[in-house]
Amino acid sequence: MSYLVLARKSRPQTFDQVIGQRPVVKTLQNSLARDRVAHALIFSGVRGVGKTTLARLMAKAINCEHRDNNNNPCNKCLSCQEITAGSSLDLYEIDGASNRGIQEIRELKEKIRFLPTSAKYRIVIIDEVHMLTTEAFNALLKTLEEPPEHVYFMFATTEIHKIPITILSRCQQYELKRVCADDLSGHFERLIGEEGKEIEKEALALIVREAAGSVRDGLSLLDQVLSFSESSVTTSDAIEVLGLIDREVLMNLDPSTLGRRSLHRHSCP
Structure with a gap:
C-alpha cells in the first residue's frame, strides 16, 4: 500500500x-x-480545522450501535467500520465544487427518498457547500424545510457568507476557530514521537507558526520536514524545507540598508 500521509493517518x-x-x-x-441532533448541521471555518472530520464523526455517532459514555462512536460495529472504510451505502459524501448543479441535487433527493439499507439513518455530507448554484440551493431548500425522518444533512464550508440565508436559517450552525498554538504543538509533538523521530523545540515552533491555526496545513508541512530530515528534525532543516529566513540573517542585516531598500520599494509605481 502507498504511504499514508499524516493528515489521513491521524x-x-x-x-x-x-x-x-x-x-x-x-x-x-x-x-x-x-x-436533540438537528436534521441539518453546517460547519464553517478556515481550511484544515476539522469541518469534514466532525461531519463524519457525527455520521458515525448517529448510526453507531454502541456509543460510549461520551457519545463517541465505537468504531467496531458494522456501521462505524463501513463509514471508516468509505463503503457505507447510507452515507453520501459529495464535493460541492464538482457536483454543484441542480441535476446533481435532484438525483440526491431521489436517492434519499428510500429508507437506509443497513444503518438507522441516511447521512448526506456536502463539502464546500457554498459552491452549489442558486438553482441547486433552491432545489435543496424544500427538503431542508421538511426533511425525511431517516435523513440527516451535514454541510461544510470555508465561505459561509456565500450560502443563501434561506439555507442557513434551516441549519444549526457551528463555527470552527483556528486551533491555538499550544494545541497544535502538543499534537504535532505526539505524532512525531509515534513516527519514531525527534524535533527541536524551535523547529516545532516554526511549523506551528506556518500552520497558522490549520491542523491539516501543519501536518502537510510536518510530513515534508520529516521526509527531509534523518532521525532528528533540526531548526535548520525546518528553515530550509519551509523556505524561511534564518533569524541570524535578519539580525545581521544593516538597518540603514534595509531602510533604503524599503524606501526604494515603496517609491515604485
Missing part, C-alpha cells in the same frame, strides 16, 4: 481525538446524549 476517529474546537465538540456530544 484523522480523529472519536470526538476525544479532535484537536481544539472544545465548545463545538461538547455541544455535539450533548445533542447526541439528549437526542
Whole structure:
C-alpha cells in the first residue's frame, strides 16, 4: 500500500481525538446524549480545522450501535467500520465544487427518498457547500424545510457568507476557530514521537507558526520536514524545507540598508 500521509493517518476517529474546537465538540456530544441532533448541521471555518472530520464523526455517532459514555462512536460495529472504510451505502459524501448543479441535487433527493439499507439513518455530507448554484440551493431548500425522518444533512464550508440565508436559517450552525498554538504543538509533538523521530523545540515552533491555526496545513508541512530530515528534525532543516529566513540573517542585516531598500520599494509605481 502507498504511504499514508499524516493528515489521513491521524484523522480523529472519536470526538476525544479532535484537536481544539472544545465548545463545538461538547455541544455535539450533548445533542447526541439528549437526542436533540438537528436534521441539518453546517460547519464553517478556515481550511484544515476539522469541518469534514466532525461531519463524519457525527455520521458515525448517529448510526453507531454502541456509543460510549461520551457519545463517541465505537468504531467496531458494522456501521462505524463501513463509514471508516468509505463503503457505507447510507452515507453520501459529495464535493460541492464538482457536483454543484441542480441535476446533481435532484438525483440526491431521489436517492434519499428510500429508507437506509443497513444503518438507522441516511447521512448526506456536502463539502464546500457554498459552491452549489442558486438553482441547486433552491432545489435543496424544500427538503431542508421538511426533511425525511431517516435523513440527516451535514454541510461544510470555508465561505459561509456565500450560502443563501434561506439555507442557513434551516441549519444549526457551528463555527470552527483556528486551533491555538499550544494545541497544535502538543499534537504535532505526539505524532512525531509515534513516527519514531525527534524535533527541536524551535523547529516545532516554526511549523506551528506556518500552520497558522490549520491542523491539516501543519501536518502537510510536518510530513515534508520529516521526509527531509534523518532521525532528528533540526531548526535548520525546518528553515530550509519551509523556505524561511534564518533569524541570524535578519539580525545581521544593516538597518540603514534595509531602510533604503524599503524606501526604494515603496517609491515604485
